[in-house]
Amino acid sequence: MYKIIRKKELNPTVTLMEVEAPFVARKAEPGQFIILRVDEEGERIPLTIADYNREKGTITIIFQIVGGTTERLNRLGEGDCIQDFVGPLGTASHVEGLKKVAVIGGGVGCAIAYPVAKKLHELGAVVHSIVGFRNRDLVILEKEFRSVSDVYKMMTDDGSYGEKGLVTDALKALIESGEQYDEVIAIGPVVMMKFVSLLTKQYDIKTVVSMNPIMIDGTGMCGGCRLTVGGKTKFACVDGPDFDGHEVDFDEMMKRATVYKEFELHEREKACNLFSKEVK
Numbered sequence: 553m554y555k556i557i558r559k560k561e562l563n564p565t566v567t568l569m570e571v572e573a574p575f576v577a578r579k580a581e582p583g584q585f586i587i588l589r590v591d592e593e594g595e596r597i598p599l600t601i602a603d604y605n606r607e608k609g610t611i612t613i614i615f616q617i618v619g620g621t622t623e624r625l626n627r628l629g630e631g632d633c634i635q636d637f638v639g640p641l642g643t644a645s646h647v648e649g650l651k652k653v654a655v656i657g658g659g660v661g662c663a664i665a666y667p668v669a670k671k672l673h674e675l676g677a678v679v680h681s682i683v684g685f686r687n688r689d690l691v692i693l694e695k696e697f698r699s700v701s702d703v704y705k706m707m708t709d710d711g712s713y714g715e716k717g718l719v720t721d722a723l724k725a726l727i728e729s730g731e732q733y734d735e736v737i738a739i740g741p742v743v744m745m746k747f748v749s750l751l752t753k754q755y756d757i758k759t760v761v762s763m764n765p766i767m768i769d770g771t772g773m774c775g776g777c778r779l780t781v782g783g784k785t786k787f788a789c790v791d792g793p794d795f796d797g798h799e800v801d802f803d804e805m806m807k808r809a810t811v812y813k814e815f816e817l818h819e820r821e822k823a824c825n826l827f828s829k830e831v832k
């Protein structure tokens with residue numbers, strides 16, 4: 553059992569939890585993830601390691617409440633325990649040797665992009681961060697991102713905070729103003745990563761995306777997380793989650809992500825109903 557030692561709501565649908573998991577904390581690197589099970593009957597879901605503290609033996613996760621399991625997880629509080637917490641899984645992000653990088657985060661993807669930006673900053677790279685949210689109320693990790701960025705651009709779809717527009721607008725403007733990046737790292741909704749990759753392809757800038765297909769074991773045993781990269785089948789849990797954005801078949805990935813939609817809706821309703829009964 554893995555104890556939650558800190559819980560913080562970052563916005564109405566995004567929660568941060570710091571969890572005691574010393575064996576995971578000992579080896580965790582940015583870009584890796586864990587798979588957890590809330591309780592004995594729970595499904596396994598992957599969440600990125602947003603931060604780690606080797607001395608304290610803790611792992612920080614940041615999750616968006618999108619369905620049944622994240623709803624159940626969000627119901628746990630400080631002092632409660634998570635049944636299973638397996639990791640670190642996946643291949644760590646390759647950040648060594650990069651001198652100037654644009655890190656793009658979309659929505660809760662910022663929780664995944666932040667540790668990568670932080671590591672790049674610690675290694676001495678120039679970091680330009682571009683973050684995008686639907687509106688001001690959904691903004692997360694602003695202070696943290698700013699503290700590791702040489703340039704920080706905040707974009708909102710409705711213009712309620714920062715600049716109005718998409719992350720691709722800001723990236724295009726920076727590139728056209730003469731900024732030259734060794735690499736662009738984009739993490740967020742699949743559609744955002746697709747359009748960042750299409751843009752950078754025009755300028756021939758290497759682009760790394762973090763893919764989030766459905767996962768089950770997360771250790772390479774089932775292929776539930778498969779995707780096509782450069783015409784070849786890859787397993788995101790072991791070969792990734794980072795891949796070359798110019799090679800990923802995003803359209804196939806988006807189609808596969810909707811396979812369990814009806815079942816997911818049902819599970820969420822079940823979790824919400826259970827909760828409304830408990831609070832009565």
Ligand SMILES: Cc1cc2nc3c(=O)[nH]c(=O)nc-3n(C[C@H](O)[C@H](O)[C@H](O)COP(=O)(O)OP(=O)(O)OC[C@H]3O[C@@H](n4cnc5c(N)ncnc54)[C@H](O)[C@@H]3O)c2cc1C
Nearest residue numbers: 597598599600614615616619620621622764765766767816
């Ligand atoms: C490597 C990786 C890292 C991730 N990191 C984060 C993170 O740091 N923060 C965060 O908020 N989310 C992250 N996700 C997504 C997270 O796993 C899903 O939001 C979660 O599984 C949803 O479960 P649910 O039951 O609450 O929602 P559901 O109603 O089951 O699903 C809602 C959405 O989540 C996707 N999803 C459902 N089950 C899985 C699964 N087993 N694996 C992957 N996606 C699934 C569905 O395709 C759907 O789009 C990550 C996914 C992957 C693959």
Ligand code: FES
Nearest residue numbers: 768770774775789
């Ligand atoms: S989740 Fe089973 S192989 Fe990746």
